[in-house]
Amino acid sequence: MRVPILKQGDYLIAPIQSALSDADFLRMQNELVDQVGKLRSRGVIVDVTALDVMDSFATRTLRSTALMTRLRGAETVIVGVQPEVAFSMVQLGLTLRMEDVETALDLDEGLAFLDRQTKG
């Protein structure tokens, strides 16, 4: 399942719509890192509301995506982590890896955060 990448002003939005295979995750990463440069985006929002599981691979890929886009001048925010998913990520010991990644409750909050970062 391919993740669409939408351009909204200075930002890119990647709304994940269903469970992703590892290959899908990597494709999304490549496209985001690529598009950030092409479109000179200032921020990226990855919406994971639809994910019912975030395992070590998903977590690691999202983290590297955030670090890579940051190197290309765009802050990445992960939004929509579900309560159950957050809980099991903590149990799995994945949160340490997410410490340097920004998170927000939902798309609105993610956009508000980016606005504060880039326009404030």
Next chain:
Amino acid sequence: MADEMRVPISTDADIITARQKGRALAEWVGFSGSDLTIIASAISELARNIIEYAGHGEIIIRLAERGARRGIVIVARDDGPGIPDVALAMQDGYSTGKGLGLGLPGARRLMDEFEIVSEVGKGTTVTVGKWR
């Protein structure tokens, strides 16, 4: 729903199939909320481990009963190279592959029961269980 399901694991798409089937069985057993996510995450880590270290194998998901308690047991089996030092592999952050090294210790933390049998050159079987 059948009491036991087998999912062959050889590509990363199989990981999704395995955890979706596991989640469905867990729901049928009566798990809810975070437990469903926890079980699905554990299956995901175990299946990923198979692909990373053995290439292919299978995940068996079955209903378990112990007296009046019901639960779910997941067996991850492969004929891969085996793990020379199981204690080392169970340490957080230890990885010889490209993962975070959280697969096995993570799965152990998520589940109530955890057992691993590995023989170099023969393969590895990890059995985990969770009870209601």
Next chain:
Amino acid sequence: MVTQPEEWGARSVAALRRELVEHFTEKREELRQQWVEQMTAKGLLAGLTQTEIETESATIYDTCIGCLETGQYDRAQTYATTLAERGVLRGMTSEQIIGGMLTLRDVYGRSLFERYQKDMKRLSAALDIYEPVANKILSIIALAFIDEREKVVRQQQEAIREISTPVLQVRNRLLIMPIIGLIDAQRARQLTEQLLRSIRANRAKVVVIDITGVPTVDSKVANNLIQTVEASRLMGAVVIVTGLSAEVSQTLVTIGVDLSKLNTVGDLQGGIEAADRLLGYKVITTEQATEIR
């Protein structure tokens, strides 16, 4: 496995079974009365009305005969379930239930003894038929009783857990969770799940967890708190922990718990003030407000 004496083939066992059924049916009123009397004497019927005693004893009596006759126990199972559902078992003690069934077993047994005492072989064959049935029924009722008790205990535990840790919205986007009492692994899990759901439902950005009411905070509790904080952060919420006593702070530092991940403020008031700053609120008096205008 019950083995029958050789002369008791399958056919004669079936015949004897019919005979026992007839016997208990004939003696129904007499034996049932005996049973009720003995239970009354033992004080096992306390709390039951006369009508309840009559109908319940008749039903149990007939259920037992039914099971003996058919060799099927679904009637006993159904009856036990109905008893439990009607809440009858809840109001009774285990002594009443088990004692009552043992008394009935005894009444049946004695009546068989009286009838067959002159023919020991027949008596022993009759007991071989009757005893497994009586035991099975006893265990069905006892299990239903235990199940019901466990159900009640579980419901109460859940109710206590639900009310023991309220998550309250103080203002828009700000939640407080005062924790009172011991935190074990199970409770830590339950309150983390509850908090995460509330963060989503209330769209909270800041949470103040007050642990003034937690008597002991050891490394396990501290780690649970850190996990709660981390999970909340994944959902985009900041957690402020308040109410760590001097004693607790000393212990945690001495045993080497890394609290750098915890955002701590002395007391609940300070915590709410800190939260207000994060959210951009400023609490001022009405006088000050007038001056600003």
